[in-house]
Amino acid sequence: MVDFSTILMLIIFTLSIAFMLWRPKGINETIPVTIGAAMIVVLGFVSIQDLKNILSIVSGPSLTILSTIMMSIVLESIGFFKWIAQNIIIKSNNSGIRLYVYINLLCFFMTMLFNNDGSILITTPIIIHIIRFLSLKPHQYTPYLISGALIATASSAPIAVSNISNLIALKIVGLDLNGYVKIMFIPSMIGIFTMSLLLYFLFRKSIPKQLGLISIHDKPSNIFTHPLDPSADTDIDHHLFKICIAVVVITRGAFFALSPFGIPLELIGLIGAFVLIAIRWFKRRMGIKDVVMNSPWHILLFAFSMYVLVYGLKNLGLNTLIITTFKEIVEQGAFNATIIMGILTTVLSNIFNNLPAVMIGTLAITEMGLNPALLQVAYLANVIGSDIGSLLTPIGTLATLIWMFILKKHNIRMTWGKYISITILIIPVALTVSLLSLYLWVLLVLL
DSSP: OOOHHHHHHHHHHHHHHHHHHHOGGGOOTHHHHHHHHHHHHHTTSSOHHHHHHHHHHHHHHHHHHHHHHHHHHHHHHTTHHHHHHHHHHHHHTTBHHHHHHHHHHHHHHHHHHSOHHHHHHHHHHHHHHHHHHTTOOHHHHHHHHHHHHHHHHHTTSSSGGGOHHHHHHHHHHTOOHHHHHHHHHHHHHHHHHHHHHHHHHHHTTTSOSBOOOSOGGGSOSOOOSSOSOTTSOOSOOHHHHHHHHHHHHHHHHHHHHHGGGTOOHHHHHHHHHHHHHHHHHHHHOOOSHHHHHHSOTHHHHHHHHHHHHHHHHHHTTHHHHHHHHHHHHHTTOHHHHHHHHHHHHHHHHHHHOHHHHHHHHHHHHHTTTOOHHHHHHHHHHHHHHHHTGGGGSGGGOHHHHHHHHHHHHTTOOOOHHHHHHHHHHHHHHHHHHHHHHHHHHHHHHTO
């Protein structure tokens, strides 16, 4: 018999997630989840001690992600991303297939260097400017837009620092960053490559063989009538570009090199961001106002509030339900743990969104009493479900919803039905390949 407290908690959680995804009148997604979190704290579903535990879990990952977004703001302000867009067209050399490959690589590396949400914010306007400059027809630009979005979002799986939910869960299961990459990089890359290949074969008739440009090399350096950053200096400073990218790469490498020595990831990330800001000031005399104004500081409150909501469900027995239902099956071995947790998180992600889904799944497996190796396998399957399986519907990830919003802002029609008609053919296969690759790879390196 479900009691009133459980019903009330489910109502608050459902409404909070629904309003976070709906965002009526463009309200920030932090507002509904913060209101929901405050309500369940007042109602006593989450204790003060729980709040302290949550703060210790989410503060570091949130600051790490925030630092990468600050870096992307600096790079955008010096015209780096617009320069990339111009060069993608030039390097494509009139080939639509080559353009498809370059756009996929762009989205992959942007997520690897920054994070999935930041990558969507950076790459989607770039792709839109490219397809409009090339005057592509709707059926021709769909492959570039949707493959870019799916690759950018899925590419948060290979390294944990590209996704806030991955970082939070990483801390819970006690897996370090290098250990994560050792086990996860190869299987997730196989899944991403499979996804890109399937998308190409699905869209191969829509991707133009020739882009129809007479001579892209004759175009002026500022090829876009609506630059990504109208206030940015149009002069290209290649020396500054090289220095800034070097800082980003060194910062990313420092995550893996220094974290085994106990240096917090957030400290490394923030130092890298401040170095980048200082270099820009030295070279361009640009202050920090744009970084302060454009950085999503609310991400700290968002992650905290979301975790409070999940903790409320945990305290009312959701974890117990998951453990009771799946523990015996998961305990039978790595194959069962991989498939069951990957599918479970996929389903939860496409119902609730992947952030609460991966949190729910991770909290559940930590209480199943699994041995350390099996716990890590179940967690990594969780991540694949939340990063790749979640792409089945637009509701699955915040990055996908941001992508849909950007398309609407630029008057590009992309309905849920059109999106799902494509992903239903791609994501189940990519998810299956990723999970099976994880299982086989684990047999080699872990068990």
